[in-house]
Amino acid sequence: MQTGLEDQLGLYQKRIPIFTRSVKGRFRRFKTSVLVLAYAIYFLLPWLPWSRLDAPAQAVLFDLPGRRFLIFGLTVYPQDVIWLALLLFIAAIFLFFVTGLVGRAFCGYFCFQTLWTDFFIWIEHKIQGERPARVRLYRQPWDREKLVKVGGTHALWILVSFWTGLTFVAYFTYAPQLVVDFVTGQAAAAAYITTGILTLSTYAAAGLMREQICTYVCPYGRFQSVMYEPETLAVHYDARRGEGTLGRAVVRAGRGIVVERRRAEGAVAEERRRSSLSAGQRALAERNEKGFGDCVDCGLCVQVCPVGIDIRDGLQYKCISCGLCIDACNTIMDSFGFPRGLIRYDSEKNLAAATPAPPRVQWKRLKTIGYGVALALMIGYLGYSVATRGSFDRAVNQIRQPLYVVLSNGDIRNRYQIRITNKAAEDQTYVFSARGIPADALDLGNFNEITIKPGHSGLVQASVRLSPAVAANTQHFELVITPRGKPAEARSEKVRFDTPGKRP
Numbered sequence: 001m002q003t004g005l006e007d008q009l010g011l012y013q014k015r016i017p018i019f020t021r022s023v024k025g026r027f028r029r030f031k032t033s034v035l036v037l038a039y040a041i042y043f044l045l046p047w048l049p050w051s052r053l054d055a056p057a058q059a060v061l062f063d064l065p066g067r068r069f070l071i072f073g074l075t076v077y078p079q080d081v082i083w084l085a086l087l088l089f090i091a092a093i094f095l096f097f098v099t100g101l102v103g104r105a106f107c108g109y110f111c112f113q114t115l116w117t118d119f120f121i122w123i124e125h126k127i128q129g130e131r132p133a134r135v136r137l138y139r140q141p142w143d144r145e146k147l148v149k150v151g152g153t154h155a156l157w158i159l160v161s162f163w164t165g166l167t168f169v170a171y172f173t174y175a176p177q178l179v180v181d182f183v184t185g186q187a188a189a190a191a192y193i194t195t196g197i198l199t200l201s202t203y204a205a206a207g208l209m210r211e212q213i214c215t216y217v218c219p220y221g222r223f224q225s226v227m228y229e230p231e232t233l234a235v236h237y238d239a240r241r242g243e244g245t246l247g248r249a250v251v252r253a254g255r256g257i258v259v260e261r262r263r264a265e266g267a268v269a270e271e272r273r274r275s276s277l278s279a280g281q282r283a284l285a286e287r288n289e290k291g292f293g294d295c296v297d298c299g300l301c302v303q304v305c306p307v308g309i310d311i312r313d314g315l316q317y318k319c320i321s322c323g324l325c326i327d328a329c330n331t332i333m334d335s336f337g338f339p340r341g342l343i344r345y346d347s348e349k350n351l352a353a354a355t356p357a358p359p360r361v362q363w364k365r366l367k368t369i370g371y372g373v374a375l376a377l378m379i380g381y382l383g384y385s386v387a388t389r390g391s392f393d394r395a396v397n398q399i400r401q402p403l404y405v406v407l408s409n410g411d412i413r414n415r416y417q418i419r420i421t422n423k424a425a426e427d428q429t430y431v432f433s434a435r436g437i438p439a440d441a442l443d444l445g446n447f448n449e450i451t452i453k454p455g456h457s458g459l460v461q462a463s464v465r466l467s468p469a470v471a472a473n474t475q476h477f478e479l480v481i482t483p484r485g486k487p488a489e490a491r492s493e494k495v496r497f498d499t500p501g502k503r504p
């Protein structure tokens with residue numbers, strides 16, 4: 001049910017197509033480099049061979065039937081879920097940390113949605129031409145040219161989407177075999193369903209919806225403002241410099257400078273008039289002297305924007321901080337011989353200063369230092385945990401009901417349950433011994449050793465029997481578990497021994 005404003009506006013706003021103009025510059029080059037690197041990693045990684053005895057020779061393989069992730073030489077089992085939790089925490093804190101410093105840099109350069117949309121725009125550009133040609137094609141009736149160019153664009157988008165989906169599936173099964181099975185109809189149903197869903201969603205998100213995903217679907221754009229501080233760097237238009245006191249002024253050869261005046265509030269274009277300036281008077285000093293700002297109102301910053309906004313209207317939640325408008329404006333500033341940086345990464349605080357300083361990342365703030373410290377601690381712990389992980393996990397629990405048993409000859413017996421999880425890539429046999437008590441005190445019943453498959457756990461029941469004299473002097477002892485043939489990987493566990501009279 002719609003009410004109030006919704007009645008007037010409707011809940012859905014039809015997408016207005018955006019035809020971006022291509023641009024050259026520092027940020028465009030950086031975006032392209034990130035895209036090439038990210039695509040190289042995503043599409044090539046499943047094809048990277050890695051020699052293994054008990055699994056397909058694939059460097060990164062998420063082996064769901066085997067309940068393990070094989071990542072180069074590392075095998076991750078469900079028991080290592082703490083690593084996944086840590087990784088998610090690190091990713092979240094890293095996002096907050098970076099946003100506090102440089103705004104939505106993640107969105108502009110690294111987000112999957114941005115990367116795929118960027119590539120799809122590149123395809124569109126290659127087939128349909130630069131912005132004016134694409135606008136013309138969009139407006140012309142459906143003829144042979146439009147059918148071929150638009151159809152070709154969508155066909156290529158679907159092909160890239162399909163390969164994106166199939167590549168994702170290749171992370172879960174041996175890639176060369178998957179492609180053969182997929183083509184011959186032998187692949188698992190899940191492979192076809194997953195590839196189909198990802199093909200459709202990639203095509204819809206990067207080809208059809210594009211900036212609508214960032215604006216309406218992704219929650220990050222909505223709560224980014226919580227993480228912004230006055231010192232945060234973001235893409236800003238220097239309105240003081242760009243507008244001067246009289247507003248922007250367009251230079252048009254032979255017709256002088258067309259001035260767009262604005263009201264004192266500066267919100268809406270109010271009046272257009274021809275200025276008395278001649279076309280030759282483009283020098284910055286002359287413009288500034290007459291009260292005009294540095295913005296020549298060329299509109300290039302709007303034409304290159306992938307989300308179709310005008311950054312001159314101020315910082316907006318739709319802006320993904322891609323920096324393309326900076327490149328565009330710098331190109332214009334260069335052509336007029338004006339200083340660069342009319343649009344730039346800067347902070348609100350610096351822009352508001354009487355004389356803005358050169359923009360720089362301001363990290364000396366409590367919040368960013370806090371994020372930085374938390375990040376360093378978690379990354380350090382994760383690194384330490386991965387580097388020092390043994391080839392098996394163990395847990396020794398004392399059976400507490402009863403805590404101890406006094407045998408007929410006076411000896412005291414405690415019982416324990418030992419759980420071992422094999423994290424090695426092959427079957428492993430474990431042997432047990434004890435330190436701090438007589439060698440024959442440890443009794444494992446019929447099991448003197450246990451063999452466990454990779455990624456599986458095994459339980460062993462053990463009991464320790466001590467004479468009253470030894471028991472009286474034994475608070476703890478050490479249970480030693482050794483993978484057979486690998487004494488260097490032996491691990492010991494300090495275990496409590498209870499006797500009558502001791503506090504439980």
Ligand code: SF4
Nearest residue numbers: 305319320322323325
């Ligand atoms: S205004 Fe547009 S082009 Fe400029 S940084 Fe934001 S999203 Fe990118």
Ligand code: SF4
Nearest residue numbers: 295296298299301329
């Ligand atoms: S690109 Fe620069 S000069 Fe051109 S309209 Fe945008 S801000 Fe003004």
